[in-house]
Amino acid sequence: MAEPAAHAAESFAGCRARAARTVLDQVVLPGEELLLPEQEDGEGPGGAGERPLRLNAGARPRVRVVCGPGLRRCGDRLLVTKCGRLRHKEAGGGGGSGVYWVDSQQKRYVPVKGDHVIGIVTAKSGDIFKVDVGGSEPASLSYLAFEGATKRNRPNVQIGDLIYGQFVVANKDMEPEMVCIDSCGRANGMGVIGQDGLLFKVTLGLVRKLLAPNCEILQEVGKLYPLEIVFGMNGRIWVKAKTIQQTLILANVLEACEHMTADQRKQIFSRLAES
Amino acid sequence: MAFLDSLGGSRRDQIVSKRRDTCGRGSRRAPHPSWRLLIGYAVCTQARASGRKRQSLLHVGSPAMEESMQTETKVRPESGAESGPRSPSCTLRHFACEQNLLSRPDGSASFLQGDTSVLAGVYGPAEVKVRKEIFNKATLEVILRPKIGLPGVAEKSRERLIRNTCEAVVLGALHPRTSITVVLQVISDAGSLLACCLNAACMALVDAGVPMRALFCGVTCALDSDGTFMLDPTAKQEKEARAVLTFALDSVERKLLMSTTKGLYSDAELQQCLAAAQTASQHVFRFYRESLQRRYSKS
Numbered sequence: 017m018a019e020p021a022a023h024a025a026e027s028f029a030g031c032r033a034r035a036a037r038t039v040l041d042q043v044v045l046p047g048e049e050l051l052l053p054e055q056e057d058g059e060g061p062g063g064a065g066e067r068p069l070r071l072n073a074g075a076r077p078r079v080r081v082v083c084g085p086g087l088r089r090c091g092d093r094l095l096v097t098k099c100g101r102l103r104h105k106e107a108g109g110g111g112g113s114g115v116y117w118v119d120s121q122q123k124r125y126v127p128v129k130g131d132h133v134i135g136i137v138t139a140k141s142g143d144i145f146k147v148d149v150g151g152s153e154p155a156s157l158s159y160l161a162f163e164g165a166t167k168r169n170r171p172n173v174q175i176g177d178l179i180y181g182q183f184v185v186a187n188k189d190m191e192p193e194m195v196c197i198d199s200c201g202r203a204n205g206m207g208v209i210g211q212d213g214l215l216f217k218v219t220l221g222l223v224r225k226l227l228a229p230n231c232e233i234l235q236e237v238g239k240l241y242p243l244e245i246v247f248g249m250n251g252r253i254w255v256k257a258k259t260i261q262q263t264l265i266l267a268n269v270l271e272a273c274e275h276m277t278a279d280q281r282k283q284i285f286s287r288l289a290e291s
Numbered sequence: 292m293a294f295l296d297s298l299g300g301s302r303r304d305q306i307v308s309k310r311r312d313t314c315g316r317g318s319r320r321a322p323h324p325s326w327r328l329l330i331g332y333a334v335c336t337q338a339r340a341s342g343r344k345r346q347s348l349l350h351v352g353s354p355a356m357e358e359s360m361q362t363e364t365k366v367r368p369e370s371g372a373e374s375g376p377r378s379p380s381c382t383l384r385h386f387a388c389e390q391n392l393l394s395r396p397d398g399s400a401s402f403l404q405g406d407t408s409v410l411a412g413v414y415g416p417a418e419v420k421v422r423k424e425i426f427n428k429a430t431l432e433v434i435l436r437p438k439i440g441l442p443g444v445a446e447k448s449r450e451r452l453i454r455n456t457c458e459a460v461v462l463g464a465l466h467p468r469t470s471i472t473v474v475l476q477v478i479s480d481a482g483s484l485l486a487c488c489l490n491a492a493c494m495a496l497v498d499a500g501v502p503m504r505a506l507f508c509g510v511t512c513a514l515d516s517d518g519t520f521m522l523d524p525t526a527k528q529e530k531e532a533r534a535v536l537t538f539a540l541d542s543v544e545r546k547l548l549m550s551t552t553k554g555l556y557s558d559a560e561l562q563q564c565l566a567a568a569q570t571a572s573q574h575v576f577r578f579y580r581e582s583l584q585r586r587y588s589k590s
Contacts, residue, residue, distance in 0.1 A: 045580060046502070099500070152416045
């Protein structure tokens with residue numbers, strides 16, 4: 017009786033705690049439990065009873081693991097809260113430490129401190145602009161947070177302007193706050209985005225893919241036409257080329273890149289280069 | 292988080308018995324002596340107990356049924372076509388699911404169970420009206436639109452059941468002062484509508500990337516007048532059935548999140564249906580996994 021019951025329990029849970037290392041780059045679902053490398057030999061919380069007693073139990077090397085988006089800690093357990101591919105980035109120390117996160121394809125942006133985003137100014141009230149960044153509430157932007165702005169010298173920002181800025185305050189309990197200067201007081205590319213150009217929305221996953229270091233899509237796009245492009249981590253892309261036609265082509269190519277394989281992309285780019 | 296955890300799972304069990312059962316008792320033919328009219332809290336405790344006992348139930352309670360299901364489920368792949376004339380007991384109709392098919396919502400899914408089809412869209416975490424703002428968690432809203440006409444009392448009641456189920460699994464504390472809106476549009480109703488709505492809502496929530504404690508699924512059971520039960524009944528079977536029971540189960544502990552019943556059934560029959568629903572949920576969750584893996588295979 018005990019044996020089939022145990023079997024049923026296993027098949028019932030379907031997704032018993034799996035070692036995080038073995039499911040890297042695989043799809044994980046909400047509710048799954050992951051085992052960190054340091055827990056693997058202990059066989060998780062379930063197998064605690066059968067674990068042999070160790071003399072050097074206290075002296076186990078502790079690895080530092082950071083939980084990224086899509087994961088949460090519950091006691092000493094690591095639980096998945098979002099669907100997506102599990103990713104891992106090794107830290108300098110090695111030995112299984114580093115960052116784990118879930119790479120999901122979502123459209124809704126949740127402000128994160130330090131992210132560069134494109135926002136639209138929706139209101140001016142006194143010395144603060146309200147900027148729509150696609151999150152659950154508009155971000156605030158002080159008029160002093162621009163390069164060279166002083167109380168006398170106000171920046172020229174109108175309602176409807178596009179702003180490229182960075183979050184300095186972003187947590188779930190407070191209104192997010194943006195700035196358009198870095199820590200040295202330099203614009204560093206941030207500020208109001210120029211008049212022409214096209215703003216379009218893509219999924220957050222695509223922006224992350226495009227912003228990944230040495231992303232080949234961007235290099236290919238750069239060879240096609242001379243262009244200006246701004247990526248916001250909130251899924252907004254602003255692009256400007258010499259003509260409107262070129263701008264539209266670039267926007268369409270970037271949007272289409274999401275669901276194409278590398279071969280398909282090559283074909284498209286070679287065809288565009290010919291025309 | 293701890294607050295939510297303690298509320299989740301079995302404490303969220305919600306059992307609704309239709310008023311008709313209590314009101315119509317006098318006029319109805321006297322039930323079999325072994326049947327008990329299960330209403331209100333009585334059902335509640337039953338269901339909770341069964342959640343804990345399910346392991347033993349599956350093997351001790353009904354070995355024959357369990358076996359028949361094991362064999363049948365192998366024959367019935369989710370991708371396959373409708374399995375001809377359905378055998379009386381425990382097959383599910385075939386599922387189909389498509390995700391991210393709408394461009395405007397943050398997450399969307401359409402779920403088909405046989406001829407029943409529901410389209411779901413999820414917006415959130417989005418801006419919330421001050422009136423509905425909750426300071427420490429997200430406001431969850433479920434809107435169920437019927438195929439024709441305006442939503443009535445039945446829709447409102449289902450909305451509430453779905454919302455309670457979603458609230459039990461969605462980690463609303465991670466996005467306080469926001470709103471998560473689930474809009475469900477019935478496309479065609481051919482039985483087991485509530486279960487299909489639950490499944491569509493779950494897939495759309497997953498698609499939107501709303502943080503969740505677990506996945507959930509809905510399973511409907513219908514009890515015949517001669518005591519046989521069937522899973523995932525069609526509209527005709529639902530109409531002929533003596534009792535229709537719908538359960539929502541979570542994917543981690545297979546615990547009951549919500550249950551709603553209509554009609555007369557005995558204590559043992561409830562347990563039997565719940566056990567069958569738990570076994571069936573395994574297949575639904577497997578289907579979820581396959582369909583999500585297919586979705587992420589492109590990236």
